[in-house]
Amino acid sequence: MLSERRKRILRIVVDDYVAEATPVASNTIAYNYDLKVSPATIRNDMAFLEEQGYITRPHHSAGSIPTDKGYRYYVESISGDIELPLAEEYLVYDLFQRAEEEFEQWLRLASAWLAYLVKNMAIISPVRTHQHRLKHLGLVALQDFVSLLVLVLCQAQVRKQILSFDKRITQDELTRLANRLNAAYSGMTSSEILASKTKLSLEEEQVTKCLVDMIDAEDRLEYGKPYLEGLCLMLSQPEFSSSPKMLSILEVLEGGDWFRHVSCQRICEGETRVIIGGENTEEALQGFSLVISQYGMPEKGSGLVGVLGPKRMDYVRAISSVNRFSSLLSKSLAEYI
């Protein structure tokens, strides 16, 4: 258990290092913060904090920087008082007032704003649903044997697929076929469609198979390709001042595998999770911190919203921003269809 003063010193070390990106010296703490003790005392406390693994030093005669454990302690300790500055609160509110148009298009914009707020990379994944329902299907003749199957799902997503028949079918026949299937399947999930024991013609059978596959594929889909914004903001941080470091994170991001790791975090509703450095199971991300939350609702579909940046990150700002975006995104999503 840390004494109050040691807690305070740890907190100062984190705050100062986050702000300045340089190791924090005992003198700096003594002069800039009114701790009512001498630098020597602070040194003693810092030695203790180092011994306990909360802080470390880049080299022998340097100031200290927080370890993962130090950041973790810091994050746990702040989780009460996290509020976005009022001016920015208004900015975000205003942004969300204008949420309209294509919801998915708009997510990109929101992502850019989040990035701008936290000066790091923002991640917003499009909404995913687990039990898609068919709203409507259309069949369009493209060539003699080839048609286009167009699906409208219940959240107004549109999907298409090319379909080849064994015989020549006219557009009229296709339209009648589509009407019959719409009447039979509208509003159903893929399993309900399979369960409905309707007698089907050969072509109906074929279309049904195709659409069930498409809905299944949609259900199985993990979180889709996320909107990533603020890459340059993040790379402007001193952590990436050398080009190999920059290149290595770019390679990780280009790969796309990293997002699988992010999305397999099981996050409870309303929770904002902070993953710090080595806490990442994905090795490539162990120099980074991730602040991530879920928006939406399980039944209506949900997505991820988060911030990725170096471990030296303004956690208060990141957590409060992600919180705010998560709840506002949920609200917008609920209003959208």
Place this chain on the structure above:
Amino acid sequence: MLSERRKRILRIVVDDYVAEATPVASNTIAYNYDLKVSPATIRNDMAFLEEQGYITRPHHSAGSIPTDKGYRYYVESISGDIELPLAEEYLVYDLFQRAEEEFEQWLRLASAWLAYLVKNMAIISPVRTHQHRLKHLGLVALQDFVSLLVLVLCQAQVRKQILSFDKRITQDELTRLANRLNAAYSGMTSSEILASKTKLSLEEEQVTKCLVDMIDAEDRLEYGKPYLEGLCLMLSQPEFSSSPKMLSILEVLEGGDWFRHVSCQRICEGETRVIIGGENTEEALQGFSLVISQYGMPEKGSGLVGVLGPKRMDYVRAISSVNRFSSLLSKSLAEYI
């Protein structure tokens, strides 16, 4: 007019600098290439080439590197003998054999391959058409007053738009409405739809207006968001060894404006244009070279395929690859619907 030997030396300077990324010395040329003259003679020729502005030196006692003019001369001189190595020719051919699925999805893959071939960034823009024709339209009720208009265009592109009516309309009514409009408009361009003097109900009028707007928007569309691959390949080049350089090109690319510059190049069919360094009108791209071509056909739609990289680029490889991709993409596009 340059003598044969001077031409040859210029060509060697470009080749060597492209390969090694270090200034080329007269000795290097004398030892590695059988010019049958001494380094001193080569020096004299290089002094001439420098005086004429084909090459320059980073500093007084350094070897030479090509100027924009030097690269330009080089590119003009090679435009005859550009062939992809046979092994890679097969690779590309094989890749295109498997061109199926979603054409647009597949463009991304092609882009990654092109990037890999040229070890720089590849750009492939999706196909754009100027006179879209309506293939089919569908209307799906979402809520009492709100419907989804789904358009299928003649190249199997699907577009959607939400539509609000002034009165409550059932799905049945919507279906009948869609059927009437399909019968009237199928296969037409937006201007043909406007010209057709059919008597319309209020709702038909509204849907017609909406779909004409959508087709118009599609017609007006510039080249869409291109598939960019190979960012890390390009950034691995020694040109970007310092992080500010890396950051500055990333900022340019993130902005997206640069592509407007690329796409406003008017490129003739079958031509592959090379834009070197300062020849770029966009200031941010003046350190870069662009090899760009058009694929497709004006009537059926066309797109851009190109390579972006530092001026020190293997132009032979870039030009031949872009050529090859352009013609194969045209072929695939012609087969695709």
Place this chain on the structure above:
DNA sequence: TCTGGCACTCGCCCCCTTAGATTGCTAATC
């Protein structure tokens, strides 16, 4: 016109030194 020779220039690397920052420790003080 070409060549060999040679002086000259310049960047780069290495090493050394110095200055500055910061701690760790010890002994004295509250």
Place this chain on the structure above:
DNA sequence: GATTAGCAATCTAAGGGGGCGAGTGCCAGA
């Protein structure tokens, strides 16, 4: 027992000089 002052020890970063090597420019001669 906690705190403090003082001081030596340690380490980094920055600056300066010197030597090396690469490469040219030029001149005189073939």
